[in-house]
Amino acid sequence: MSNYSKFLGAAALTLLSTMAAAEYPEREVSGVIQWGAGGATDVAVRGMVSYAEEALGKKIVLQNKPGGVGVIGANFVQQQASDGYTFLAGAENPALYKVMSLADFDYKAFYPINVISRANVLVVANKDKPWTNFKELLADVQAHPGAVKMYTAGTGSVPFTTSAMITSLTKFPVTPVPFDGDGPGITAMLGGHVDFGFIAAGAVQEHIKAGRLKVLGVLDAKPYNGAPPMTEALPGLEKYVPWGSFFGIFVKNDVPDDAKMKLAAAFKKAVDNPTYKEMMEGRGNVMLNLSGDEARKFIDRWQSVTAWVYQDAGVAKVSPAELGIPKP
Amino acid sequence: MTEALGYFLSSWIDPGLIGLVAAGTLAGIYVGAIPGLSVTMAVSILISFTFKWDVHQALALMCGIYLGGVYGGSRTAILLNIPGAPSAIATAFDGYPMAKRGEAGAAIGLTTVVSVIGGFVGIGALALAAPMMSDFALKFDSRDYLLLAIWGILLVGSLSGESLAKGIFAGALGVTIGTVGLDPLTAEPRLTFGSMQLTAGISYVAAMIGFFGVAEVLAQVHDIKLKAVRQDVSKIVPSWAMVKKYLPLSLRTSTIGVIVGALPGAGGDIAALLAYDHAKRSTKNPSRPFGEGAYEGLVAPESANNAAVGGAHVPMLTLGIPGDAVTAVIIGALYIHGLNPGPMLMIQTPDLFWFLVGALCLANIFLLIFGLTGIRIFCKIMEIPKPILLPMILVLSAVGAYAINNNPVDVYWMLGFGVFGYFMKMYGFQVAPIILGIILGPLMDRSYRQAMLSEQGDLMNYFIGFFTSPITATIVVAMALTVLSQTPWWQNWRKRAST
Structure with a gap:
């Protein structure tokens, strides 16, 4: 045996032994946030990641890869190696990518490390409007078709989905005025340019406290912080609730189990941190802290409810039945 | 009142906080000067670091970076014709011609002084009239945003160069580029041709770096043997007489900056463009023709974009609504620090408001110091022989384009637009109207549709x-x-x- 091949053999052996000995995580882990800096997903992840670093024992480097309802970031993670060193910090949007034909994958292509929280959706109105609850608003809208202006955003957004749920049950003849996100929508509502809107609690609660906006109801079967449940006015909504946007940490399905377990344990601990929980609950979120099968069950139900509402509203690009998404 | 003064001065008497503001301002100037590296990005990375600090320390650093960064964008705009940030686009129109005449030093000096003036106007408005201004800003309807955008697009006339038709063509091209991607209102794909990458749209910063930076590099290859212009660095700090002469224009354009900055739907880039337009239309006898190195063309946008910083803080501190992309990230930081940005913030934590005003003032003073020192070294960039300088700019452009969203596709766009922009230049098309179209097109598109939809399509109403x-x-x-x-x-x- 020549010296050269001896060397090769030794090198291969060393490599093998280090591979066997190396334990996940042996280097820093990178996280891809599918929404921009300063957004709700960004805050939810950055507020917790240093606790996850402590639990994981390695640094976590976050980067924002926004664009196309998060398609760019999610697709990037799909294209990385399945070694557990890249995770996706995402919101609810990927669950509908296939239904809306935005991408050829959805959350089924990801393993849920942690579903962090779910937002409460409120119906809020400018303080000068006459309504005190959702029932009065609904009656007024139906009595004066087109007279009431509603804030909405693009297909897939919270206001869009919530109004689709209502129109699947009853007539809801509002004048929808679209804005590119909650921020501009709230601004328009404060300025009186639109009359009401469906918005996640976190974005509006400070305006409610200050008395600039008033809350008319919550998209749930039980009251939230004094807001009456919308099911009181529209019992049909019961089959959809509770519903709201969510945040989570995901890796590719074929990441080794060892890495999945370690990440899940680290994020479970991080999400459980009292300071973080207080911050998130203060922003109107319901903490979930689900991983594995429980998380999968939550996402599947969310996907089934939302996809079929879209199908009924006629905005689904691909029928959920065709994609094997069961009816709720 | 004494309490407010105490909060205001808290960053002035703590050496640690002074150091953080200074470090932030200096870092901001460099972050702002490198195209693609944005203040938004710097601040959001900082959140992960400063998250366990005291909120005042974190805010001191962020204030410095914000103010320094908005100013820093002018450096590369003047020296290399590559705006370091979108808010410095208008600065390049007259700043770069000045540098080509060997007056880069004077241009940077003047820029620094008017930036600081603009900065103080913005901070003053924030301190004295924040609640009033935010109520005013809320009254802006989509109809008003549409008119503002149309006002801005009229600037195409000034930027067309030799032929108005070519200018309009370039502007329309910019508007088209701006519509690519998911419709901001309905999330329907537009001009994406089924491509997943195109659903994210075309980054206008990538287009800006391409059209300004790469196209300029290619154009300069034509006279690569030409000896670099010697820069006169004997007179950097503008004379008192000069400051006095441009003070009225600086104050007028600062006012434009504060108001546009306070509008939640428009930021420093639009403020600077409107200010440039104002300067061009209101100055009867400019020091030189606009576009050939007019001092007025430098004073207006640079006063306005720094004034917009104070303006952008208005909706952020009074309503918890971001005035621009940077304040959006700062709002996120406040949440993570356990505060609740919103209408109650000023009532529950008045100390925070006055602390921020104080820190911004301090950062503005540091801006004057750092801005006026080290200009000589910066000006040397212009004297680097072109065979060395041009490749360096290309590398910088590629890094900057990648850094926008960590997406290689932006680099391809940047290169493509660079080559395309080069040919446009060769055939007498100006590239500035394209950028104008990309920035204002989406605002027009959005606000026109919102305005019409809220009238249920009734043109009469x-x-x-x-x-x-x-x-x-x-x-x-x-x-x-x-x-x-x-x-x-x-x-x-x-x-x-x-x-």
Whole structure:
């Protein structure tokens, strides 16, 4: 045996032994946030990641890869190696990518490390409007078709989905005025340019406290912080609730189990941190802290409810039945 | 009142906080100067670091970076014709011609002084009139945003160079580029041709780096043997007489900056463009023709974009609504620090408001110091032989384009637009109207549709709003006067009236 091949053999052996000995995580882990800096997903992840670093024992480097309802970031993670060193910090949007034909994958292509929280959706109105609850608003809208202006955003957004749920049950003849996100929508509502809107609690609660906006109801079967449940006015909504946007940490399905377990344990601990929980609950979120099968069950139900509402509203690009998404 | 003063001064007496503001301002100037590295990005990375610090320390650092960064964008705009940030686009129009004349030092000096003036106007407005201004900003309807965008797009006329038709073509191309991607209102894909990458749209910063930076590099290859212009660095700090001469223009454009900055739907980039337009239309005898190194063309956008910083803080601190992308990230930081940005913030934590005003003032003072030192070294960049300088700019452009969203596709766009922009230049098209179209196109698209939808498509009701809303009426009258004052009839009438 020549010296050269001896060397090769030794090198291969060393490599093998280090591979066997190396334990996940042996280097820093990178996280891809599918929404921009300063957004709700960004805050939810950055507020917790240093606790996850402590639990994981390695640094976590976050980067924002926004664009196309998060398609760019999610697709990037799909294209990385399945070694557990890249995770996706995402919101609810990927669950509908296939239904809306935005991408050829959805959350089924990801393993849920942690579903962090779910937002409460409120119906809020400018303080000068006459309504005190959702029932009065609904009656007024139906009595004066087109007279009431509603804030909405693009297909897939919270206001869009919530109004689709209502129109699947009853007539809801509002004048929808679209804005590119909650921020501009709230601004328009404060300025009186639109009359009401469906918005996640976190974005509006400070305006409610200050008395600039008033809350008319919550998209749930039980009251939230004094807001009456919308099911009181529209019992049909019961089959959809509770519903709201969510945040989570995901890796590719074929990441080794060892890495999945370690990440899940680290994020479970991080999400459980009292300071973080207080911050998130203060922003109107319901903490979930689900991983594995429980998380999968939550996402599947969310996907089934939302996809079929879209199908009924006629905005689904691909029928959920065709994609094997069961009816709720 | 004494309490407010105490909070205001808290960053001035703590050496640690002074150091953080200074470090932030210095870092901001460099972050801002490198195209693609944005203040938004720097601040969001900082959140992960500063998250366990005291909130005051974190804010001190962020304030410095914000103010320094907005100013820093002018450096590369003047020296290399690559705006370091979108808010410095208008600075390149006259700043770069000045550098080509060997006056880069004087250009940077003047920029620094008017930036600081603008900064103080913005901070002053924030300190004295924040609640009033935010109520005013809320009254802006989509109809008013549409008019502002149209006002801005009129600038195409000034930026067209030799041929108005070519300018309009370039502007329309920019508007088209701006519509690519998911419709911001309905999330329907537009001009994406089924491509997943195109659903994210075309980054306008990538387009900016391509059209300004790469196209300029390619154009300069033509005279690569030409010896670099020697830069006169004997007079950097502008004379008192000069500052006095441009002070009225600086104050006027600072006011534009504060108001546009305070609008939640428009930021420093649009403020700077509107200010440039104002300077061009209101200056009868510019020091030199605009576009060839007019001092006025430098004073206006640089006053406005730094004034917009104070303006952008107004909706952020009074309502918890971001005035621009950076304040959006700062709002996120406040949440993570356990605060609740919103209308209650000023009531529950008045100390925070006055602390921020104080820290911004301090950062503005540091800006003056750091801005006026080290200019000589910066000017040397212009004297680097082109065979060395041009490749360096290309590398910098590629890094900057990648850094926008960590997406290699932006680099391809940047290169593509660079080559395309080069040919446009060769055939007498100006690239500035393209950028104008990319920035203002989406604002027009969005606000026109919102305005029409809220009137249920009734054009009649839409126009009635021109008379019933005081803000709309004011903008319409101001626009009409601006346009009218350029017509020969008006000028004849003025001549007759004065004789």
